[in-house]
Amino acid sequence: MSDILHLLIPYAASASEGCQQTLATLALPHLDRLLARLAADPARSSTAEETSFSAPHERALAQALGLPADDGRTPWAAWHRQQQGQPTDGQAWAFVAPCQWQVSTDHVTLRDPEALGLDEASSRALLAIVSPWFAEDGIHLHYEQPTRWLAESPLFADLATASLDRVLLRDVRAWMPDAARARTLHRLHSEMQMLLYTHAFNDARAERGLPVINSFWVHGAGALPATAAGPASAPSVPLALRDAALREDWRAWATAWTALDAGPVADLLRQAEQGRPVRLTLCGERAALAFHTAPRGLVQRIKARFQPTRFAQVATQL
Template sequence: MSDTNHLLIPYAASAATGCQQALQGLALPHLDRLLARLSPHPTHSDSGEETSFSAPHERALARALGLPAQDGRIPWAAWHRHQQVQSPNGDAWAFVTPCQWQVSTDHVTLRNPEHLALDDAASRALLAIVSPWFAEDGITLHYDQPTRWLASSPLFADLATASLERVLQRDVRAWMPDAKAARTLHRLHSEMQMLLYTHAFNDERSERGLPVINSFWVHGTGPIPTPAPSALPTPTVPTTLRDAALNEDWRAWAAAWTALDAGPVADLLRKSEGGEPVQLTLCGERNTLAFHTAPRTLAQRFQSLFRPQRFTDMCDKL
């Protein structure tokens, strides 16, 4: 069930130079009017670092759903599994994403799996190739979708891992899980690279001009609490800013903000003006700023009239 009165916006701002330039000419009138009506929601705001394993919008969404929000330990895979079978048993799960690591002299970069043209049949064939290797270490793999499998193992019970989008197009070495706690995964990474380097699966892909797959990324680890959280409405989470930011396409990012302002943000403003309680959660790459409908003091009303807080003025806080 989606909560249309709570808008949670990932990648609302970034410290990237291209984003800062895009912000200079960005006009978001509906967002500025909405911010003038709402009050800060300190208990739903939080701060982190660009090096945090979990992105701010992931932490915010986890809290909204009643899930644990520890950095790197948000059990997205277990939650996904629970949504499928509705039978939580305390098992630890993880997502495993097949991917390509591009190795250069000073970087090991993770290429976006969405660009690998990995379809259902190819993904299932690759899963059959690598599953026995994972099984030897007590990790059971299950097919979920072409660019994401499910994995169950006690290994994931308390292992902090970086979310996939944190490491996309970046050097994976800065985002690897703790070497001692994840010794098994580190060894599996080496084994998979050796296995797949000369495997017929990749030979066939190369002949077709497709990128080879030589590694994997583990994320979304942990068990969900027992008993599982009660079903809560899911905030509305647009992904257009996220997609543009991950591709570092700041012109598209600015266009996505303009569309959001004219669409979902304008709708939330109308609800607020109509007396409905609303929530707005803005997430950057470090921090989260949350706002909600709440009684305002006379001083706050005065400030909103004569010193309105505009979105572009608060971007450095995200």
């Protein structure tokens, strides 16, 4: 594994009006100094539509780990299983998140599974209820944690699925998997809503004041390629900005950025100042912009000193 230090920051900026207003007064001195020392790395940068299935930070992380980075086709579940020391045997796996879809006249919003109050016992009970329905279609579910199960099926081979981060608190319809390839999943969504709508499991939850669970979300599907490359560098991926950004709580997001700047960013800056090679990847909803230490000529050094790259400039591209 390379000894290059790599900091990959998801949700570094957003095109949201609230974020743009916050950025106007956000001071990140260590990040500005770090950007002034680094050179852009176009080969590791990427841009896509905000409706792409893979968020920019996931594409960048997949690239850093030597995994396929095609939109919606990084086999995160199979990779996770491998990291846990469990065999994948070349099979296709996926994550399945039990969740609640809030249906209105013009939106189908996916609530954050972490807000559902699921513990291991209730998640396993729900798994026992729905597993036979999935098994009839050749999908075998396995408990992994309260808000996330693992699923194995040939259905998940080469199936593009949208990141959970893409759909949290948003209308799921823009990120549903292709109907022709995922006809079985579309039918299971309907069946689960009918099954769970009046099920005693949800009746008991309602009595305790907990949200009902009426659906699921499949993500991270695929099989690990036999020739997958090893990681060029294993990045550090702080998630401090994620929750605030997804909820568009820009005050909390600014607070998290300030702490990040004083912590991991300042540490990376110190390493760069000591001459160690470093990488920085800043990710928004549209783009992942990569920077790295690289030899610079005299003209480049002078330009960097008097016209340094600032985060305010970079943020407009994310």
